[in-house]
Amino acid sequence: MEELLTPAEMARADAAAIAGGIPGIVLMEAAGRAVARAAMRRFRPVRTLVLAGPGNNGGDGWVAARLLEQAGWPVSVAPLARPRPGTDAALAAARWRGPVVDFSPAEAARAGLVIDAVFGAGLSKPVEGLAAEVLAGLAAPVLAVDVPSGLDGATGQVLGAAPQAVLTVTFFRRKPGHLLRPGRDLCGETILADIGLPGGVLPGIAPRAWRNGPWLFRVPRPGAASHKYSRGHVGVAAGPGMTGAARLVAAGARRAGAGLLSIAAPDAATAAVLRAGDPGVIVREDLGGMLADGRIGAWVIGPGLPPGGGTRDLVRRCVALGRQVVADAGALRAGGPEALAGCAILTPHEGEFAALFGPPGADRLSSVRAAAARVRSVVVLKGADTVIAAPDGRAAINDNAPPWLATGGTGDVLAGIAGAMLAQGLPPFEAACAAIHLHGAAAALHGPGLLAEDLAAAVARVLPTVWFD
Template structure:
């Protein structure tokens, strides 16, 4: 459903619900009068429909666990059998007496199979309805081996063993060709390695009313233009009203030049290079300055790209004292290794995983939680970069980005992103919105630039990425997102 190379016509809803939040949404729907069995029937119907739309009739084995995930599997098995597919069902354990899953199991009268690797290997298609997103322990060896024996897998909710909150694999998790989930995506569908284990993701409507979100705060958000609005120049604007950015240039001036050009392309009205050493090759539209950093007058300062660690360590305190909004990237982060308090006063920090570990400690298995803790500690918006970039704010808001292709893993790409964030801050977006917008546009520019991408290509691709953002915004309903 989410492919960084192609922008879908309709993006999924932005709210992401972890397993606990999704359970509360189910409970709210049941309290409103929708029975749990009705939801189970709708979920199983959605699974059967997705399978029939993507696969030719084949020998199917449904692996059913004892909980609601297994109940969904019993329903899907029954509906596929009614459609004429040859279906067998293997139960890991019987559902609890009196449960919705037990009622679904009672409706299954078809053939059964043992829950073994041999049975899975004999099927053309295996439906993984063993455990849902809330599993809190590693898969048992027999379950993992049975799932691994399948030639082709469809997962209900998540592949069994995948943590729906963090995307971490609990034990040996077998990848699915298709994952069918319900109502809202989970963080684990987007965070690695979960994203690579889910295959194609289908988000199905099973009848939960959107009103249940009034009682359930989103665990995080899926980054998309519905979460932010870009400022467009008005007839009375001039360059100072559109915002000013200063980029500090040091040892590797090319990095600062990339950041500065990105700030210009994203819409800042005036961008200057604050050079700490002689500098050649500045583009005609850039202002070159050699004044002391204490005299910076720009609205936003981008500090770190190509600056050199020693220089950053010496100069960052003065930059932070200047009272401007600061985007701290690259060497400015490494200069504060083990000293996160030294970054207090910055608006946005943009570490990749290695830089994050130097400043805040290892990311660990919970990437979302790590970014939120770092944001609270530093008082800055954290952009934890990667294929599954997380943007976290000190107030507890967070979003996961899914617009970036692997080709962005190239030298200079992060410098462009830092400049984009600076340019959007200068135009009046909040730090959280500027980070979200820049990360999404950066990913789309990478996808639009295509094969053979180098960082310079991102600059030319920003214009069509901005046009895409406008198009998506025009299709997005104007509604608040509860967090």
């Protein structure tokens, strides 16, 4: 299920495993073995310096040093401080027979590889003094244990200083900070290692965050008995003069599986332009009739619409009629949060989110959760590390979006995909997760040079990868 555990939840998982009969030193040996294996697979034997903190993270480093030395690597350990006597980390340190050197910039400068085992994901205060000086000045490739030291595993933010790792080895489950930027960037490649910690500890922890992916949603595979009405009908409100936005929404929804797509045109001139486009799109000029048609259960409102009272009123009418609304663009700027309460999905980028709820700040995950609870809607904070949160506290972080999505119109396609997922019966949280995943996967499949017009066709190519019978 790709659960994400906060550092506090990970500590509870460790404690539950130990209480269940797995000695802590056994887990530490397994973690250090995973680090040593990752080093041997990724790097050639070079002068290696293990920077070891006084806690369990440092204990993992002492184990990795011993195993690398046994494999013939030239290894030294530089302890920031010795582990507290009687701890598992102290036992791991006592098993080391190799050289112990000063924790200093000079020693770090002599290394061809640095294993950063100073602080783990649960760091609660900024890195300062000698530790900050050494970590900030590392020039050799860095393999980080759990997270690069100085990185907050809960938020992905840097506390004081943190090195740039080329490889990070973490254990049992990822933390939010492995996916949230800048943490994701600083981790480099992240390896999730199995250290024998049983999955049976998770029910007692009840995680509420996940890495986004197909394990979070079920998109129905069309069957022999499927027809255009059973696959869902999506309505789109078009604005005057910006017909391209509505057309991109329509393309995203249709390619993502909606059986029918109707656009409500505000006037005859706009309708004429829309009818000259894709022939499979229904264009109507009777908005009231479309709103009264209960078969149009999902609406996308906002792309191409002006941020005024008319857009706000349309959102409120749809919600009052029990329609599921994806609110984007103009709808997000047509009133405060209360005007959007009860929508199925809101899809703001960071500027729109800040205007509605205030800047997300350092703890993006908590901010989006609070916003979702406030408006009783799923909120999608779009970005390279898109956060999806439901009013009940469930959240997902997406990490499959390539940089070439940063082009005009791709958000309109995303809104259409989300509308199609709602129309096909997915609940709002699952619909948002599916839309974000498909959006990123389609862009990655297409590759550089992506235009919004290309994206919908690519969605059709990745859609079968998430179908379930």
